[in-house]
Structure formats: C-alpha cells, structure tokens
Amino acid sequence: MKLERFERLRKAQKAYHRRCKWVMKNGIYVIHSYDEKKPDDLSWWDDAGFILGDRRVMVWWQHPRFVYADALDEQARKEAGHSPVNGRLFDDGIPNHKPVGRSRKKIINYTVPPGTDEARQYYDRLGTIKQRLQKEGMDVAVKPRWQRECLSWATGVELVAPLEVRNETELENVTDLANRLLRGQTTLENEFPGYAYGREQWLQEQDKR
Known part of the structure; x- marks a missing residue:
C-alpha cells in the first residue's frame, strides 16, 4: 500500500x-x-x-541559530506563565508570524489594542524574560x-x-x-x-x- x-x-x-x-x-x-x-x-x-x-x-x-532563537522564545513563554489572552478570539488583533518549516510561517503571538492590566503585565513580563534569555542564552x-x-x-x-x-x-x-x-x-x-x-x-x- x-x-x-x-x-x-x-x-x-x-x-x-x-x-x-x-x-x-x-x-x-x-x-x-x-x-x-x-x-x-x-x-x-x-x-x-x-x-x-x-x-x-x-x-x-x-x-x-534560527532554531536556537526559536527555543529561546519558547522558553520565555514557558517562564512567563499562562497568557491572559490564550483561548480568546481577537477580531481586532494582528497576528505576528514567524517563518519556519515547510509552511514558512506560523502565528507566534498577536498584537492587540491596549487591554487589561493583566494583559499588559503579562507582555511586560514576557518582554523582560526574552531580553534576559537573549542576553544570557541557555543550554540548548x-x-x-x-x-x-x-x-x-x-x-x-x-x-x-x-x-x-x-x-x-x-x-x-x-x-x-x-x-x-x-x-x-x-x-x-x-x-x-x-x-x-x-x-x-x-x-x-x-x-x-
């Protein structure tokens, strides 16, 4: 077959x-x-x-290095914890893509209008973690x-x-x-x-x- x-x-x-x-x-x-x-x-x-x-x-x-950078992003999202926007539909959100694999792009996050304090705090935390990992790297x-x-x-x-x-x-x-x-x-x-x-x-x- x-x-x-x-x-x-x-x-x-x-x-x-x-x-x-x-x-x-x-x-x-x-x-x-x-x-x-x-x-x-x-x-x-x-x-x-x-x-x-x-x-x-x-x-x-x-x-x-592209695969490594993607691993840093994944680790940052893991350390940042649950996203307050996960599981919701954002009609006004703009998807942000990353080229990868055969399809050459995937949605990694959304840019959304200013929202709740919880959302802002999450993205501030995520950004801080990403900057640290970008500077320090990790064992991958x-x-x-x-x-x-x-x-x-x-x-x-x-x-x-x-x-x-x-x-x-x-x-x-x-x-x-x-x-x-x-x-x-x-x-x-x-x-x-x-x-x-x-x-x-x-x-x-x-x-x-």
Whole structure:
C-alpha cells in the first residue's frame, strides 16, 4: 500500500512539473532577493528549489541559530506563565508570524489594542524574560538535521545546517547539500562532524545580531 501511494505521488510530481514551470537561475529556483544583504550578515532561513531527475525538490532551510532563537522564545513563554489572552478570539488583533518549516510561517503571538492590566503585565513580563534569555542564552544544543517528505507536487526537504546564505551563490550551497543528501552521497555528520550550535555560539554572535 505504501508503494502504491509513493507511485501515485511520483506521477503527480511529474505531472505538476510538466504543467507549472519554474523560472530558474543557474539551475536553482530562487525565491528571495539578496539586494539588501551585507557580506557579513548572519543568516537565519531561506527557501530554494531545484530539479532532480524530472521532478522538483523544494528545500526549506534553517540555520541552527534560527532554531536556537526559536527555543529561546519558547522558553520565555514557558517562564512567563499562562497568557491572559490564550483561548480568546481577537477580531481586532494582528497576528505576528514567524517563518519556519515547510509552511514558512506560523502565528507566534498577536498584537492587540491596549487591554487589561493583566494583559499588559503579562507582555511586560514576557518582554523582560526574552531580553534576559537573549542576553544570557541557555543550554540548548542544535545539531544539523534533515527530513525528506514526498508531496504531490515535489519532494520536500527540511534542512537545518550551519551555512550562511547572503547571495545566490551561497544559496547554491544549500541546494547542492540537499541534492547530495537525497542521492545518498553524503551525510550531515560527514559535512559538519561534531557540530552543535549552543550558548557559546549564540553569545559569540551577540554583536552581529
């Protein structure tokens, strides 16, 4: 049954590739502009696509520092305690998104009009905790990882790897790594032996953030 499903997805991927054309640059489907990027900027996440055989591959890449920063935010919310706005519907609230994973964004909180003293106190407390964690870091180790997913229109690759992407040339490093991982030509341990992003790396980069 699993093989039948895989075969259906494979055919769907080929059909989608025939119908919908990508505009490629040097063999890569480039989504974002790098005009405002500086050569020494820190990188956080990016998306890119390429063709493997006659099917599409979509790569959703994150730098380990992005995953680490997300862990800091999660810890801040945990320490801040129950939010007084949880479980309510805020028609006037503005959702704040964070790019992450395959969907590339998720709602992490809402900006709401001035409300109760309880709400203001909560967000003041949350902000104070976030500032402390941003300054001190915490003991979390983010290691390179990747996951393959078979979709109806492409092969999806979620990739966490310590690369820097500030231009299209550096973006090629992301797609090249994903390509070799899919082909079984390398592993993340071979590429980044013993690598882990943690408090030490976070604090070393404070001035650049």
